Amino acid sequence: MSLGQNLLRTASRNSHALVPRALYVESFWWSISLTSFVSSPRCRGRSITTAPLLDFAQRHVTKGLNHLTEDVMVKGEGSWVTMQSGRKLLDFTCGIGVTNLGHCHPKVSKAAADQCLNLVHGQCSIAYHEPYLRLIERLLPIMPHPSLDSFYFVNSGSEAVEGALKMVRGITRKQNIITMQGAYHGRTFGAMAITKSKTVYAHGFAPLMPGVVTAPFPYWHHFNAEPGVNETELVNASLYQVELLLSQQTAPTDTAAIIIEPVLGEGGYVPAPPAFLQGLRTICDKHGLLLIIDEVQSGFGRTGRMFSIEYSGVRPDIMVIAKGLANGFPLSAVVSTKELTDKLKPGTMGGTYAGNAVSCAAAIAVADAFKEENILDNVKARSTELFRELKALEADSTVGQHILEVRGQGLMVAVEFASPSHSTFDPVIKKDTTANLAMKVSKRCLEKGMLLLTTSVYETVRFIPPLNISAKDLARGIAIFKEAVEEVVGER
Numbered sequence: 001m002s003l004g005q006n007l008l009r010t011a012s013r014n015s016h017a018l019v020p021r022a023l024y025v026e027s028f029w030w031s032i033s034l035t036s037f038v039s040s041p042r043c044r045g046r047s048i049t050t051a052p053l054l055d056f057a058q059r060h061v062t063k064g065l066n067h068l069t070e071d072v073m074v075k076g077e078g079s080w081v082t083m084q085s086g087r088k089l090l091d092f093t094c095g096i097g098v099t100n101l102g103h104c105h106p107k108v109s110k111a112a113a114d115q116c117l118n119l120v121h122g123q124c125s126i127a128y129h130e131p132y133l134r135l136i137e138r139l140l141p142i143m144p145h146p147s148l149d150s151f152y153f154v155n156s157g158s159e160a161v162e163g164a165l166k167m168v169r170g171i172t173r174k175q176n177i178i179t180m181q182g183a184y185h186g187r188t189f190g191a192m193a194i195t196k197s198k199t200v201y202a203h204g205f206a207p208l209m210p211g212v213v214t215a216p217f218p219y220w221h222h223f224n225a226e227p228g229v230n231e232t233e234l235v236n237a238s239l240y241q242v243e244l245l246l247s248q249q250t251a252p253t254d255t256a257a258i259i260i261e262p263v264l265g266e267g268g269y270v271p272a273p274p275a276f277l278q279g280l281r282t283i284c285d286k287h288g289l290l291l292i293i294d295e296v297q298s299g300f301g302r303t304g305r306m307f308s309i310e311y312s313g314v315r316p317d318i319m320v321i322a323k324g325l326a327n328g329f330p331l332s333a334v335v336s337t338k339e340l341t342d343k344l345k346p347g348t349m350g351g352t353y354a355g356n357a358v359s360c361a362a363a364i365a366v367a368d369a370f371k372e373e374n375i376l377d378n379v380k381a382r383s384t385e386l387f388r389e390l391k392a393l394e395a396d397s398t399v400g401q402h403i404l405e406v407r408g409q410g411l412m413v414a415v416e417f418a419s420p421s422h423s424t425f426d427p428v429i430k431k432d433t434t435a436n437l438a439m440k441v442s443k444r445c446l447e448k449g450m451l452l453l454t455t456s457v458y459e460t461v462r463f464i465p466p467l468n469i470s471a472k473d474l475a476r477g478i479a480i481f482k483e484a485v486e487e488v489v490g491e492r
């Protein structure tokens, strides 16, 4: 079957859905020209748009979203996604750290399908349902601290963050929250107020939730310093700033909690030094504050441990998890101690879809797969290979001068370029480096067949491949990235 016929068939199969009939005809003629374009030398290595569907999307999908590619995803399998254009792309984004066991992991998808035929919606305020409880049974032994023994499930990272904020205010009867410079916690109102990674997330949406104060995360940029700065000095300076906040801006008796991502995500994929997290724990204990650890992106094996907080040995009062938890099914959790959650009034938490049975069944299969498939061993092996290759690029005599830092934990890895962007005032930026390198490299990777995301206000790309990626696919992704960097840098 030709690509044109295929497209037409797909369109008719979905005819009850959103596509007007005229569009099918349009898509047929368009797909004929696409077929010849795909086989032309001009197309090779270029991104192709699926014009009619794209046109439809542009008319009917909100402008409030943006996209890495204008092509339309139709299938996901392991480390790969197939697009409507026929292109197969290596997925180094995992849907922003979600499909950590690869797309449509057979056991996870089967568990969800089986659950679909058993119980889909076991509403959490009506009754407990079995997958909810069985999931807690799986999660208890992998918690980073044995005190974390009380769970509730919701749907998204933001919703879980909101739940954590409500909890700390409700329990402590104090209002203020200390967040970190560069933090990302979500787009809903409370989460948005404590998000400090980019102004775009809150610009124009005021008034935000009040009572938020921001401390610098120990990232050299936040101190106008350079990569390689002494880590102990960075940690001490950051902890000093938190203490200063507590004596100048938010009295401990007004402060409910400190919230932190153990690896700054949208802020640039910067792991918090263990000493900083330990210092925050000490400050919280000293001043009677709760410590919320946001593991939405860094959790579930992403960093080489089940949870990144394990690298520091710090005990969270509350931990927020989502993304990899159910490998693509909407599910998040707020985990805390029974001692704390016993202080909550019944009915203050939850939500109509909270802890959906299908998502819980998928998450049980995820937890089982982690053990059965030795996922953490694969993360360690692939992480070593990824760092080795990226560090070699950083040391390269021509390309290396455009790279400021290679950093991360496990398979949550970033390359920061020395390229001017928003932060032209920054002393580490090299004026003779191509502008917007991160975005250009990401686009070039897409043209070459790989999805790779940027992050942060600094020129950074982030590697979030599946945790069970093969050595071969990882090597292929690294080769695409290297080629992309070499080409883009050479085009100055």
Ligand SMILES: Cc1ncc(COP(=O)(O)O)c(C=O)c1O
Residues within 6 Å of the ligand: 096, 156, 157, 158, 159, 161, 184, 185, 186, 187, 261, 265, 266, 294, 295, 296, 297, 298, 322
């Ligand atoms: C650390 C962190 N917290 C919270 C969120 C918000 O999660 P969601 O997009 O599911 O609402 C994200 C999303 O990227 C995140 O990375």
